[in-house]
Amino acid sequence: MVSDSSLNHRLTLLFLVLVCLVFCRNLTSIGAAPICTNAQTGCQALSLANLFDRVIQHSARMHGISNDLHSEFEQYFLPSKNQIGRVSRNCHTSTILTPNGKENAQRMAREELTEVILKLLMAWRDPLWRFHQGMAHNHDFNNFSSNKALEMSDMVHELRKGVEKVADKMQMLGIISNSVSSQVSPEALLPSDSAEWHLMRDYDLLYCFRRDSNKVQNYLKILKCRIVPEHGC
């Protein structure tokens, strides 16, 4: 008698556990709300507009940090204004063709624009990481600047992933063709002479990155207002 009741208890418990496992998996997957590229897999699908908003906010924050760091450098490490070589500052991303005007940017296809964005973000991953390393070891910079550099480096990484997701989403939605590959070959992105950016001074590096982060933000906005113009355009 007692054994029967206990057996019943155990069976019900087991049944409940199994049911829980079956459903909980779905629940957890839904609750976590990962941004997935495929809507069929059952994960929570964010709208494209929402995705765009997120990446735009991310890029805005990244640009803000780079601006702050650049201002700090400009204060303490202000290069001589009379330096002739200033104009020929070469950012290592100058090889990447980027539209320099509104018409040029609007004339550019969405895929190209997306690819430009991805290229830029890819190009800055390693230099920023090394920059942060250099700042961490260099005692000239306080912890605040070092933390900012680290944050900047991380943000570039995160933003790139976000844009890749956006691109996947757009490809999924048929907005853009599949010509944009999420995985851009790193060799195409890195400057021809990888040693160049070693020579760049920190100040020039920050100057270049500040500009490039602004480009990314602007391109993303253009894309958003071109693709999903209903919110804030």
Added chain:
Amino acid sequence: MKEVMEEAVLLFLLLVIYTPDAQGTRYSPPGKPELTRCRSPEKETFTCWWKPGSDGGLPTTHALYYRKENSDTIYECSDYHTAGENSCFFNKNDTSIWVNYNITVVASNALGSTFSDPVDIDVVYIVKPNPPEKVTVTVMELKEWPFLRVSWEPPHKADTRSGWITLIYELRVKLEGDDEWEMHLAGQQKLFNIFSLRSGGTYHVQVRCKPDHGFWSEWSSTSHIEIPDYLHREKSMWILIAVFSAFIFLILTWSLHMSSHSLKHCILPPVPGPKIKGFDKQLLKNGKSEDLLRVLVVSDFPPTTPSNYEDMLVEYLEVYVPQEQEVLLEESKDLHDSCLKFEGSTSDNDSGRVSCDSHTLLMDKCGEAKEEGRQTDQEDSTTEAEAQGQQKDWDQDTLMYANGDILSPEKSSGRVKTWPSVFSPLPQYTLSLPDQTSSLEMAKQHCYSDSLFCPGSTSSYLTHLGNNDNETLGPGSWEICLSNRQPYSHIPQMQTCQQVRSHSDVNISTIARKQEPAGLPLPFFRPTAYVEVQRFDEEDMVVLQSIVSDHGFHEGFPQMLQQEDYSKVKGVDSNNMLLLQTEAMKEDGDGCRCQDQVTNGVTESSCTLSISTTPHKPTAHIHTVVSTQDEMAQPASGYVDTATIFTLPTY
């Protein structure tokens, strides 16, 4: 010739020198121009302005040259006029975003040219848009409360629709006449509601905008809006405020009322009232301090009129003198107040002693108390006893005693009340009486040593007593010794230390009888006897007590002093003074220690003692016995019969 040559040279020199001064200007190359600012309104074109330097007196032209990043091609500005004078306008074709421009202005004239300092700009960071356009302000109502709704549009040149520029807006409001504006940040929205309004008046509204990283635009043109008066709404608000405050006031009042009692205690603590016996608050309230004090004075202390002796008695001892017994008066220090503790019916709280009831004289209780008192008191200082005696025994009475043979037990059948509590302490006496019997002895000794000495007969008397203590001195018998040195009326020369025994009952100890068949021992007792008249009870009995003289006494029997004993009543003075005379009839005072104590008017004539009847101060009252005096004048024997005295009233 030479003179002409010199003049020509001089003229030439003068011409050369002064010619420029005559013209007033110097030609020089132009001064250095300066690029003041470059601005782009929409991030598609931009304009640069410069400030020219001195022109050097010659027409000077300026030119702007620029060079783009990563290019060595120098371009010159193509439009110097669109943006006004000393400006260069870069159109869309010439403008590249995210490109570093190196711009230089050159001023040149006939004499030369001057380059300005180069300036590096990036168009992205020099954007200053135009102010917002089409600012509209409307008054709207929300639940009968007005607010302003401001709406605007971005400047038409700024392309926010394509996302090329992102603008954020800010507006400010002020009432007409105010100096300060109220700022509101609107973000990227183009609609804003202002609720912080006061009714009645004209409001000014302005809006401006800014790109993400750029400069604020100028304020838009002021928009005026007038808000109608909503006074009645404010009135209703005041009414509401009044009602609310009244409600709060009521609550406060109610709470105060509820806790008024505790508040009263908190703020005004109750004043403790006086706790004085006999204190009448009404008198105090009436404000008559004299009455109040009089009451205080009259009430208890000090007693001015011995009206009620019964009440004023702390304790008293009723002495029953048997007929054949002689009342021996002794002085005993030990017969202290505490000793005489009888089964008193009434006892004063303060006294700690039991006032003695005249009816009952319980030896035991008193004895025990006496022992205790003695044992305690004897260690104590005499002053204490004295103080006690003085304080509490102001109503004490001394036993008046006559000679030994006077004591007639029969006559002492009456009650004699004695107040031996007045006995003043003798410093010399430190009698410790462990037991009752010995205490008695000691008492006797004390008594004797005080004033009178009791020689042989006394000792025999004592021994007799001691022997017969257990037998005769039953409970209730008591020995009373007169206290010494009462400063009231010193009746000098108490002849005998008379021992008054009191009985609870009528029975008188036989000892006395035995002892004094004829008062024989008494004549031997010729000690110095200073009798003090102490107070009396209501029966108007004079109690005299012997007073110790000042010279030291040793324990034991005092020497026999040939003293007079004032045991003979001479007569009663006209002044109601009881005159006692010694038996010896010594006129003059050889050894007549007539202490003149005028405390209560007792003066002594030559060996006569007069007892005045005037009441005196607290410690003792001499209550003369008027009636007794008259009667006392009668005895022809010449001895003062204590029994007579004491029992006179009973007749």
